Amino acid sequence: AQLNDLAVRAGLKYFGTALREGAINSDTAYAAILKNKSEFGQLVPENGQKWDATEASRGTFTYTQGDITANVAKSTGQGLRCHTMVWYSQLPNWVSGGSWTRAALTSVIETHMANVMGHYIGQCYAWDVANEAVADDGSWRDSIFYRTFGTDFLPISFNAAKKVDPNTKLYYNDYNLEYNGAKTNRAVELVQIVQSAGAPIDGVGFQGHLIVGSTPSRSSLATVLKRFTALGVEVAYTELDIRHSSLPASSAAQVTQGNDFANVVGSCLDVAGCVGVTVWSFTDKYSWIPETFSGQGDALIYDKNFNKKAAWTSISSVF
Ligand code: XIL
Numbered sequence: 001a002q003l004n005d006l007a008v009r010a011g012l013k014y015f016g017t018a019l020r021e022g023a024i025n026s027d028t029a030y031a032a033i034l035k036n037k038s039e040f041g042q043l044v045p046e047n048g049q050k051w052d053a054t055e056a057s058r059g060t061f062t063y064t065q066g067d068i069t070a071n072v073a074k075s076t077g078q079g080l081r082c083h084t085m086v087w088y089s090q091l092p093n094w095v096s097g098g099s100w101t102r103a104a105l106t107s108v109i110e111t112h113m114a115n116v117m118g119h120y121i122g123q124c125y126a127w128d129v130a131n132e133a134v135a136d137d138g139s140w141r142d143s144i145f146y147r148t149f150g151t152d153f154l155p156i157s158f159n160a161a162k163k164v165d166p167n168t169k170l171y172y173n174d175y176n177l178e179y180n181g182a183k184t185n186r187a188v189e190l191v192q193i194v195q196s197a198g199a200p201i202d203g204v205g206f207q208g209h210l211i212v213g214s215t216p217s218r219s220s221l222a223t224v225l226k227r228f229t230a231l232g233v234e235v236a237y238t239e240l241d242i243r244h245s246s247l248p249a250s251s252a253a254q255v256t257q258g259n260d261f262a263n264v265v266g267s268c269l270d271v272a273g274c275v276g277v278t279v280w281s282f283t284d285k286y287s288w289i290p291e292t293f294s295g296q297g298d299a300l301i302y303d304k305n306f307n308k309k310a311a312w313t314s315i316s317s318v319f
Pocket of ligand 1 (some may be wrong): 239
C-alpha cells in the first residue's frame with residue numbers, strides 16, 4: 001500500500017508533499033507520483049503562495065504560481081495546505097523595506113490576507129498564518145513585523161486571517177521546534193500570547209527540517225508535540241526532510257535516515273492531536289536542501305530517479 005492510504009488507516013488525516021511549481025508540468029515521472037492520491041493525500045505549494053509570488057508590488061495580486069498546486073489538488077481530489085502569510089522571508093522589499101505605522105502595516109496585512117486567502121477560500125485544510133517568528137536561540141526573530149508591533153503582530157495576524165476564512169485551520173509554523181530547547185519554549189509562549197489576546201490559533205506546524213543521525217527519538221519528539229497539544233492546538237509535521245550532512249550517503253547512513261523518518265512519523269502516530277505529515281518534496285531530484293545547505297542533501301524518500309529509498313520503506317512499516 002502507499003503512504004497516504006497507510007497513514008489514513010493508522011488514524012492520521014493525511015500524508016502529503018510539497019509541490020515544486022517548476023517541475024510539475026515538465027517532468028511526467030514526477031507528476032505521476034505526486035498526483036497519486038494513495039501516496040500523497042494533501043499538497044502544499046513550495047513557493048507559489050508566498051508574498052513575493054502573490055503580491056510582488058502593492059495591490060497587484062498574482063495567483064499563477066499558487067494556482068498550479070490548487071488546480072492539481074482540485075483535479076485529483078487531493079487536499080491542500082496553504083503556505084504562508086506573515087513571514088520575514090520571500091517578502092517583497094515594499095513590505096520589508098518600508099517604515100510603517102502600526103495602522104498602515106495592519107492594513108497591508110489585512111489586504112494581503114483578504115485577497116490571497118480570499119482567493120483560496122474553501123480550498124485550504126490549513127493556512128500557515130505566521131511562519132518562523134522565533135530565532136534559533138529562542139529570541140523573537142527580527143522582521144518588519146516584529147519591529148513595528150512587537151509580538152502584537154501575532155494576534156493581529158491570526159484575527160485578520162479568521163475574518164477572511166473562518167473555516168480553515170490557522171497555524172503557526174516553524175523549524176527546530178523538535179529539539180525541545182529555547183526555541184521550543186518561545187514557540188509555546190507564542191501560542192499562549194495569541195490565546196491570551198483572545199485570537200484564534202488552531203495548530204502548530206513542525207517543519208521538520210532534520211539531520212540524519214541527529215533526529216530526536218520517537219519518544220522525545222512525542223513529548224515535544226504534546227507540549228503544544230496540551231495548549232489545545234493540533235500539530236503536524238509540515239515540511240519534513242532529513243538531510244545527510246555529507247554526501248554521498250553510505251548505505252548505513254541510508255538505514256539511519258530511514259529510522260529517523262520512522263521516528264518522526266511514529267511520534268505523530270503517538271500523539272492524539274497530531275493530524276498529518278507533509279514531506280518538503282518527495283524526491284531528491286527536487287529539494288531546497290542542496291541549494292541552501294552546501295554539500296548536504298538526499299533528504300527525501302525517493303531518489304533522483306524516482307526509486308523508493310530505505311526511508312520510504314521505513315515509513316511504510318511504521319504505519
Ligand atoms: C523554501 C523552498 O523550498 C525553496 O524553493 C525556496 O527557494 C526557499 O524556501 N521554511 C519554509 C519554506 O517555511 O517555505 C521554505 O521553502 C523552507 C524553510
